[in-house]
Amino acid sequence: MKLSDLIAQMETKIQVKYIRQFREAAKAGEIDCMPIEKSFAVRGSMYRDLMTQHDETFSNWHKETLRQLELTTMRGAAGIAYEDDVTSGKIDFKSRAEEFRKSLKKKRKRTSKKLMPGEAVVDAGQASGQVAGGKVAAQATEGDQGRAAE
Numbered sequence: 001m002k003l004s005d006l007i008a009q010m011e012t013k014i015q016v017k018y019i020r021q022f023r024e025a026a027k028a029g030e031i032d033c034m035p036i037e038k039s040f041a042v043r044g045s046m047y048r049d050l051m052t053q054h055d056e057t058f059s060n061w062h063k064e065t066l067r068q069l070e071l072t073t074m075r076g077a078a079g080i081a082y083e084d085d086v087t088s089g090k091i092d093f094k095s096r097a098e099e100f101r102k103s104l105k106k107k108r109k110r111t112s113k114k115l116m117p118g119e120a121v122v123d124a125g126q127a128s129g130q131v132a133g134g135k136v137a138a139q140a141t142e143g144d145q146g147r148a149a150e
Contacts, residue, residue, distance in 0.1 A: 003033070003050040004040040006062070014069040015042045021065050022050070031058050 003022060007015050019042065025031045033052040040049055052058050071080050085091045 001052055001054045001058075002036070002038075003047075003052070004038070007040070007042060010066075012043070014066075016045075017069055018065065019047055021069075025061060025065075026050070031061050 003019070007018065010018060022031070022033075026033045031052060033050040035048050036051050038049040039046050041047070067082065071082070086093055086096075
């Protein structure tokens with residue numbers, strides 16, 4: 001099976017990540033592949049096409065890689081897991097719950113008070129600087145006008 005055929009079946013947002021992981025797995029010896037004469041383009045970049053045997057080892061690697069890529073492409077995917085991984089014990093429930101709790105605390109700190117329509121936020125230092133600058137500018141304009149009248 002060719003890498004370009006596998007990529008064509010995927011969502012565009014995970015294609016480049018899959019290619020990167022495919023090459024890393026080949027480098028580490030997890031899967032066997034070899035380059036062929038063809039190349040293909042993904043998101044404006046050209047890649048050498050690779051061929052692999054569609055055996056049980058590759059099939060297991062492919063399924064697991066796609067599962068992980070699906071999770072990482074979800075919005076706010078930190079700590080998300082598949083339910084069957086949690087129930088089977090592949091993932092430690094307590095550690096993931098702690099990670100989630102920490103992420104909730106971080107999000108809470110980042111939020112700020114929402115303004116009502118017509119309400120403005122002005123720092124005391126900014127307000128005095130703006131007023132002073134405004135008076136100086138108004139005085140300079142009056143002085144220029146006075147000189148022009150003379």
